[in-house]
Amino acid sequence: MYSESFRKSGCIEVICGSMFSGKTEELIRRLRRAQFANQKIAIFKPSIDVRYSDVDVVSHDLHKIISKPIQDASDMLKIDSGVQVVGIDEAQFFGENLVEVCQALANRGVRVIVAGLDTDFAGKPFGPIPALMAVAEDVQKVHAICVRCGSLANHSHRLTHSKALVELGEKDKYEPLCRDCYNKALAEEERG
Numbered sequence: 001m002y003s004e005s006f007r008k009s010g011c012i013e014v015i016c017g018s019m020f021s022g023k024t025e026e027l028i029r030r031l032r033r034a035q036f037a038n039q040k041i042a043i044f045k046p047s048i049d050v051r052y053s054d055v056d057v058v059s060h061d062l063h064k065i066i067s068k069p070i071q072d073a074s075d076m077l078k079i080d081s082g083v084q085v086v087g088i089d090e091a092q093f094f095g096e097n098l099v100e101v102c103q104a105l106a107n108r109g110v111r112v113i114v115a116g117l118d119t120d121f122a123g124k125p126f127g128p129i130p131a132l133m134a135v136a137e138d139v140q141k142v143h144a145i146c147v148r149c150g151s152l153a154n155h156s157h158r159l160t161h162s163k164a165l166v167e168l169g170e171k172d173k174y175e176p177l178c179r180d181c182y183n184k185a186l187a188e189e190e191r192g
Contacts, residue, residue, distance in 0.1 A: 010106035014132050016118035017142040019156040020176045024089055026142060027115040031087045034111070039084040043067035044076055046093035048166070073098040076105065083110060091116030092127040093166065099131045120165060121158035121174070123182070144176030155182035 015026045034041050047069040067087070070076070073094040076086060086105055091098060091114045102112045118133070118141070120126040133139045144153040153176035160173050167173060177185060 010109040011111055011138065012102050012106050012132065012136040013111070013113045013138040013140070014129070014136045015113070015115040015140050015142060016129055016133065018119070018144050018154050018176050019117065019174045020144040020171075021142040021153070022144075023115040023117075023142055026140070027087055027089055027113055030113050031085065034085040040080070040082050041085040041087060042076070042079045042083045043087040043089070044070055045089045047071050048093055073101040076101050079105075079110075085111045085113065088112070088114045089116075091132070092118075092120075092129050094128060096128050096131070098128040099135065102132060103135060117156060119155070121156055121167075123155060146178040146181050147175045148177060148181040151178035151180070153178050153181075155179065157182055157185050 013030070015023045017023055031041055031043060045067045067089065074097060076088070079086065088094075088098075088102075093116075098114075102114060105112050114129075114132055114136075116129045116132075117126045118129045141154075145151075146153040155177045157175050157177045158167065158173060159175060160167065
């Protein structure tokens with residue numbers, strides 16, 4: 001977790017897990033604490049994420065915080081010099097240059113808090129999140145609850161037949177599943 005020793009040198013914190021695991025909720029919680037401490041913050045999200053709002057970062061239970069939608073992670077480097085904390089939601093949708101951007105911000109002394117999916121619907125590492133986990137000072141993996149058996153869920157099972165890597169959706173298109181239920185669901189799909 002963030003500590004006093006990171007403040008002077010900056011740091012990268014990653015919050016990752018499946019859909020419906022509380023990643024955005026935890027990001028908002030950390031950013032609100034920074035605001036309460038009178039720290040200057042900047043919040044970014046990918047411009048393609050318009051599920052709940054064009055501008056706000058919004059959790060599934062509708063907590064929200066104002067953000068700046070951007071297309072490329074390099075736009076984050078344009079923050080004011082007084083910004084102490086940068087929050088990034090849905091980080092898996094940014095390119096691999098997000099890792100360099102986060103490193104550059106942390107090297108400037110900024111606390112960078114990143115939230116995103118660590119695996120895609122096929123269970124494969126997703127976008128820049130695995131590389132960010134490797135260079136972060138702190139990684140918190142959060143879990144949803146499997147909708148089929150109640151165990152801890154770490155998979156975002158897609159309910160549609162789309163094979164596209166990015167398909168925005170909510171409970172209408174995804175469900176959180178544990179490893180066992182996810183593997184059973186894939187086997188059922190293969191059988192047709």
